[in-house]
Each structure stands twice: as structure tokens, then as C-alpha cells.
Amino acid sequence: MNAILENFDKIFNVSLVYATFRSATPIIFAALCAAITQQANILNIGTEGIMLVGAFTAVTVSYFSGSWFLGIVAAMIAGAIISMIMAVGHIRYNSEICAIGMGINMLALAITKFLVKAIFNSTGSFSSPDIKAIPRVNLAFLDSIPVLGELFNDWCVTEWFAIILIIFLQFLFYKTVWGLRLRAVGQFPEAAKTAGIRVNSVKYQAMLISGLIGGLAGAHLSLGYSTQFIENMTNNRGFMGVAAMYFGGANPVFTALGCLLFGFSDSIGARLQAYGIPSQFVLMMPYIVTVAVLSISMVAKLSAGRKRESALHSGN
Amino acid sequence: MNQTVNSIRRILLTMVLALGIGALLILAIGENPVDAYVALFKGAFDGKLRLGTTLAGFTPLLLTSIAFAIAAKAGAFNVGVEGEVFLGGITAAYIGINWTFLPRPMLYLACFAGAMAVAAAWAFIPAALRAYYGVNEVCTTILMNTVALYITSYLVSGPMSAGTANAQSLPVTVTLYQFMKPSSANVGIFIAIAVVVLVILMLNKTSWGYKIRTVGFNPSHADYVGINSKRVFISAMMLSGMLGGIAGCIEVLGVHGYFLNNFATGLGSNGMLASLIVKNNMAFTPFMAFFLSVLKSGAMGMQQATGVPKALVDTITAVFIIIATMETAFQFAKKRKAQKKGKEETA
Numbered sequence: 001m002n003a004i005l006e007n008f009d010k011i012f013n014v015s016l017v018y019a020t021f022r023s024a025t026p027i028i029f030a031a032l033c034a035a036i037t038q039q040a041n042i043l044n045i046g047t048e049g050i051m052l053v054g055a056f057t058a059v060t061v062s063y064f065s066g067s068w069f070l071g072i073v074a075a076m077i078a079g080a081i082i083s084m085i086m087a088v089g090h091i092r093y094n095s096e097i098c099a100i101g102m103g104i105n106m107l108a109l110a111i112t113k114f115l116v117k118a119i120f121n122s123t124g125s126f127s128s129p130d131i132k133a134i135p136r137v138n139l140a141f142l143d144s145i146p147v148l149g150e151l152f153n154d155w156c157v158t159e160w161f162a163i164i165l166i167i168f169l170q171f172l173f174y175k176t177v178w179g180l181r182l183r184a185v186g187q188f189p190e191a192a193k194t195a196g197i198r199v200n201s202v203k204y205q206a207m208l209i210s211g212l213i214g215g216l217a218g219a220h221l222s223l224g225y226s227t228q229f230i231e232n233m234t235n236n237r238g239f240m241g242v243a244a245m246y247f248g249g250a251n252p253v254f255t256a257l258g259c260l261l262f263g264f265s266d267s268i269g270a271r272l273q274a275y276g277i278p279s280q281f282v283l284m285m286p287y288i289v290t291v292a293v294l295s296i297s298m299v300a301k302l303s304a305g306r307k308r309e310s311a312l313h314s315g316n
Numbered sequence: 317m318n319q320t321v322n323s324i325r326r327i328l329l330t331m332v333l334a335l336g337i338g339a340l341l342i343l344a345i346g347e348n349p350v351d352a353y354v355a356l357f358k359g360a361f362d363g364k365l366r367l368g369t370t371l372a373g374f375t376p377l378l379l380t381s382i383a384f385a386i387a388a389k390a391g392a393f394n395v396g397v398e399g400e401v402f403l404g405g406i407t408a409a410y411i412g413i414n415w416t417f418l419p420r421p422m423l424y425l426a427c428f429a430g431a432m433a434v435a436a437a438w439a440f441i442p443a444a445l446r447a448y449y450g451v452n453e454v455c456t457t458i459l460m461n462t463v464a465l466y467i468t469s470y471l472v473s474g475p476m477s478a479g480t481a482n483a484q485s486l487p488v489t490v491t492l493y494q495f496m497k498p499s500s501a502n503v504g505i506f507i508a509i510a511v512v513v514l515v516i517l518m519l520n521k522t523s524w525g526y527k528i529r530t531v532g533f534n535p536s537h538a539d540y541v542g543i544n545s546k547r548v549f550i551s552a553m554m555l556s557g558m559l560g561g562i563a564g565c566i567e568v569l570g571v572h573g574y575f576l577n578n579f580a581t582g583l584g585s586n587g588m589l590a591s592l593i594v595k596n597n598m599a600f601t602p603f604m605a606f607f608l609s610v611l612k613s614g615a616m617g618m619q620q621a622t623g624v625p626k627a628l629v630d631t632i633t634a635v636f637i638i639i640a641t642m643e644t645a646f647q648f649a650k651k652r653k654a655q656k657k658g659k660e661e662t663a
Contacts, residue, residue, distance in 0.1 A: 043452070043454075045454055085638065089638060089641060089642050093642035093643060094642070094643040095638075095641040095642050095643065096641060098393045098454055099393075099592050099637070099641040100638055100641045100642075102395070102585075102588065102592070102637075103589075103592070103634055103637040103638040103641060104634075104638065106585065106589065106630065106633065106634040106637065107631065107634035107635065107638060109630065109634075110627050110628075110629075110630030110631040110633070110634050111627075111631050111634070113625070113627035113630065114341070114625050114627040114628055114630075114631050117625035117627060118345045118625060236458060236459065236462055239455055239458045239459060240459070242452075242454075242455055243455045243459065246451075246452060246455065278470055278474060280466040280467070280469050280470035280473075281466070281470065283466050284462065284463045284466035284467070287459045287460070287462045287463050287466075288463055290455075290459050291455075291456050291459050291460060291463075294451055294452075294455060294456065295445050295449065295451050295456075298445075298449045298450055298451045299449045302449055302450060
């Protein structure tokens with residue numbers, strides 16, 4: 001404990017800000033993937049699987065084509081295909097969403113394992129210098145500025161894109177006709193139907209976009225966050241994303257803030273490990289934080305809801 | 317009765333379809349599907365060792381699948397069985413190593429009771445969060461699985477470590493008799509079967525079981541007729557946790573004889589699969605658990621005998637589950653049309 005206090009300034013410094021954002025980005029993408037379907041009242045438990053398939057596809061295509069961009073595009077298409085399987089199962093054939101979502105997660109885990117063995121003949125992981133990573137944005141003028149340079153320089157392209165995507169989705173959900181329709185379908189499908197909205201079509205569109213974002217999440221994980229594919233490399237990030245989505249009530253900005261919290265606990269943990277904290281505690285920290293934050297936010301929402309109700313009654 | 321026949325037919329049809337897709341995958345990588353499936357079957361049943369291994373693998377799956385099913389009967393989606401297996405296992409190991417002051421029969425009881433208590437307490441957390449605050453239990457249980465894994469991993473590589481290169485605990489002083497040496501099939505399988513029969517009887521023949529089914533079917537109705545739906549929900553989740561704990565205890569006392577780091581990975585999720593495929597039907601769940609354990613234990617034999625990676629088996633089970641969840645998938649066009657017509661006529 002003393003060691004931690006003595007090295008306080010080494011743990012909490014400027015680079016922690018980027019470290020937090022860096023570990024949060026994959027979760028932010030995952031959470032946005034879950035948020036868009038949640039707006040249509042579909043709980044996308046399959047986020048984890050979509051991401052994993054995306055990660056694998058990105059590495060494979062980047063390795064064979066030598067282009068990170070093609071890797072991302074392929075990953076997004078693969079994510080969309082997986083999410084469409086789920087959409088058809090849920091919307092057309094009436095599957096329980098949790099059940100088919102978990103099925104999708106299992107399928108993603110198994111098929112990536114199978115393909116790593118079948119294509120690259122390796123078990124566990126695949127890495128190679130031929131995998132082209134997503135480039136980092138180096139802004140030359142920032143190099144000379146001390147704090148800003150450390151904060152904003154050398155971000156991965158997809159990390160910048162995450163911020164654009166958050167703003168875009170916020171706009172899409174709350175300022176466009178499509179967003180209004182999406183939310184109407186989620187909140188009151190009968191009313192939406194009466195208003196002439198094709199409910200199932202909107203749901204399919206939401207799932208399709210969710211798949212594209214989920215694939216991108218995977219591509220960022222395997223080509224931006226790291227440059228390799230590891231079995232089960234998503235490591236529950238998809239579920240953390242779903243938890244963050246609950247925390248933020250499917251609002252992109254609040255959801256992303258929730259992700260930053262998990263990213264923060266992750267990167268703090270990584271630094272504490274150097275000072276004698278057992279690795280298992282460090283590794284479990286983001287999970288505990290996620291469960292705790294999720295519970296607290298739900299309790300807060302519930303009590304706020306009750307207060308509103310009682311205010312309504314006393315008002316009468 | 318007709319419904320039972322129908323669901324059996326559905327399950328068989330789904331099974332054939334999943335194996336068919338698996339065969340296509342095998343063809344795609346240039347192997348012979350018939351050879352692969354024969355090797356799979358041989359790998360699961362050929363000889364005492366392999367048959368015993370299949371049975372040993374079946375034991376925990378039987379318990380975890382019923383654990384998932386019982387929680388599902390109360391309307392919960394308990395993905396947390398795996399964490400409960402881990403914690404039950406570590407508790408059984410701790411008691412089995414340290415409480416040697418107890419006479420042997422008592423020590424067995426203490427191991428099982430301890431495992432059940434700790435696992436039930438662990439299941440209580442997400443259950444209460446869901447029942448009282450509406451926190452989605454799928455999320456919490458999945459994340460808590462990882463926490464449970466790291467807790468046990470810390471314990472066996474730190475305080476409870478045997479000091480070996482592998483992270484594992486000291487051997488326990490009581491073990492379950494292994495009756496098919498050299499395989500690790502042990503008398504735990506009879507304990508598991510007895511427990512499962514008890515749970516099924518309880519669900520179908522007691523008022524508590526009736527309450528669980530009512531809450532799962534319609535919690536508001538349950539509250540209306542005077543059943544405390546929250547309390548029943550939590551108790552069902554805790555029972556589910558206990559079953560996971562028993563599975564962990566049997567694994568530690570029967571299969572390994574000590575707590576092995578990571579030993580329960582996949583046990584919970586495979587049990588969940590078995591239960592989901594048959595839509596949490598308690599009577600079919602054990603058979604599905606058996607089928608999955610045959611696939612699992614035959615997979616290694618298949619990988620050795622042919623060039624087919626054993627991950628293929630997981631792919632088949634995943635496809636299996638995805639098709640099985642689609643409720644209206646096998647109502648063929650004709651039938652659906654007839655249904656539609658019927659509806660229009662009644663309207």
C-alpha cells in the first residue's frame with residue numbers, strides 16, 4: 001500500500017487519460033452496438049459474438065490483402081451477417097433474444113477457434129508481421145506542445161472515429177425522423193404501427209447497423225487496440241458494453257461515459273499491478289466495477305421513477 | 317402426449333440439421349464427414365477409458381443443465397452457473413483439505429454443504445439485484461463468472477497453492493470412489509442423478525415447485541394470488557446456485573482430487589446450451605446433456621483420428637442451439653398458411 005502512495009504521481013498522471021480512453025474504446029463501440037438495438041427494444045446479448053467474428057475477419061482479411069481498410073470493411077460485413085442471423089431468428093422465427101444471443105456468442109467462439117485452426121493451423125492465437133494495423137494519426141504540430149501532445153497525438157484512426165460515431169448516433173437517435181421512428185418502435189410498437197411505421201423493417205435496420213458497428217468494434221480490437229487475433233480476445237468486453245448501455249439508458253453520450261469508467265478501472269489496475277497487487281485482483285476490477293456501477297445506476301433510476309410517480313399522485 | 321412427440325421430433329430434426337451443417341463444414345476443409353463422425357462416436361464410447369471419460373464429463377453437465385433449467389422456470393436467465401461451479405469447487409477443496417477434525421462421513425457432508433452454501437450465496441447477489449432493482453441478470457451473472465474465476469485463481473495460486481508449477485490446491489483428504497479406472501468416472505454421477513430426480517420431483521409435485529412455475533409464467537399473476545414473486549425468484553436462483561455448487565464439489569472430490577485452476581471453464585455454458593436446446597424442459601434436459609457430453613468427449617478422438625479440429629463440435633452445438641431457439645422454424649409454409657386461415661375464420 002505504501003508503495004502505491006509513494007508512486008501516486010506515477011499512477012495518476014497525464015498519460016492515464018489516454019490509457020483510459022484507449023481501454024474504453026473497444027467497449028464504447030460494443031456499447032453503441034448494443035445501444036442502437038436497445039432503442040428498438042432488442043437486447044443485443046450477441047454483441048460479444050459479433051465483435052469476436054469481426055476481430056477474426058479483420059485480422060484474416062488484413063493478413064491476406066495487406067490492407068487494414070479492407071480488413072475493417074470485411075469485419076463490418078461479417079458483423080452484419082452474424083447480426084442478421086440473430087435478427088431473422090428473433091424477428092421472423094420468434095427466438096428468445098437472450099437464448100439466440102448466447103447461441104451467437106457460442107457460435108462466434110467456436111467458429112473462430114475452428115477457422116484459426118483450419119486457415120492458419122494454429123491454436124489459441126494468430127499473429128504475424130503481415131497483418132496491417134490501423135494507422136495512428138500523428139499531428140506534427142502537437143509534438144511540440146507538452147500536455148496536448150501527450151493527450152491527443154498518435155491516436156488510432158478508429159479511436160477518433162469512435163468520438164465521431166458517438167456524436168453521429170446521438171444526432172441520429174434524437175434529431176432525425178429515422179431516430180424518432182426507431183424509438184417509437186422500441187417504446188410502443190403498437191402505436192408506431194398505427195402511425196404507419198413498418199415495425200419489423202425498422203428492427204431489421206437497427207440490427208443491421210448494430211452488426212456493422214459490432215464488426216467495427218472487433219476490427220478495432222484486433223487491428224487497432226492490438227495487432228493479432230487471440231481466441232476469445234473480446235474477453236467479455238461485449239457484455240461490458242451491454243452493461244454500459246444499461247448504465248447510459250441507450251443514450252450514446254451517457255453510454256460512452258459509462259465505458260470510460262470501465263476503461264479507467266482497467267488502466268488503473270494495470271498500473272497498480274507493478275506495485276504488488278495480485279494480478280487476479282487487477283484483472284477482476286473492471287468486472288466488479290461494471291456490476292457495481294450497473295447496480296447503482298439501476299437503483300438510482302428506480303428511485304427516481306418512484307419519486308416521479310409519487311409526485312404525480314400528490315399533484316392530483 | 318402429442319406435444320411431447322412433437323417436441324421430440326423437433327429436437328431430432330434440429331439435431332440432424334446441425335450435424336448436416338457440421339458435415340458441410342468438414343467437407344469445406346477437405347475431410348470426409350462420415351469418417352469424422354465415426355471417429356467422434358468411437359472417441360466417446362470405444363473402450364473403458366473413453367466411456368468412463370464420457371460419463372465423467374456427463375456428471376457436471378447434468379447438474380449445470382438442470383441448474384440453468386430450474387432458474388429458467390422462475391423466469392431467470394442464469395448464465396452464472398459456471399461461477400457457482402468454481403466457487404463450490406474451491407469451498408469443497410478448502411473444507412476437504414482443512415477440516416480433518418471431522419469424522420469422514422461428516423467431512424463429506426461438510427464439503428457438499430459448504431459448496432452449496434457458498435454457491436447459493438453467490439447466486440443470491442444477481443438474483444436480489446434483479447428481483448428488487450431490475451438489474452439485468454444476464455449481464456451481472458456473466459461478469460460475475462469472471463470475478464469468480466479470478467477469485468479461485470488467486471486462491472489456488474496464492475493462499476491455497478500446493479506450490480506446484482500448475483496452479484492447484486493440495487489434495488483433498490476425502491475423495492469419491494472412481495469405479496471405471498483409469499477414467500475419472502466416479503460415484504458422483506449417482507449423486508448427480510439422485511439430486512436431479514429430486515429437483516424434478518420437487519418442481520412438479522410440491523407447492524414450492526408450483527410457485528416457481530407460476531412466477532416464471534407470470535410474476536404479476538403470482539403476486540396477485542399471494543405468492544411473493546421476488547422471494548420465489550431469488551430462491552429458485554439460489555437453488556440453481558446450489559446445483560452448480562454440487563457440480564463443483566463432485567468435480568473436485570471425484571475427478572481431480574484437488575482444486576485445479578480453471579477446471580470448470582465451459583461447464584456452465586454447456587449446461588446452459590443443453591437446457592436451452594430443449595427449451596428448459598426438465599425431462600429432456602438430461603438426455604441433451606448426455607448428447608453434448610458425447611460430442612465433447614468424442615471431439616478429441618475425432619481430432620486425433622482425422623484432420624478435423626475439435627472446435628467443430630462446439631460449432632455444431634452452437635448451430636444446434638441457434639436453430640433450436642427459433643420457435644416457429646419448423647412450421648412449414650403449408651401449416652403456417654392453415655394457421656393463418658384458422659385465425660381469420662375465428663376473427
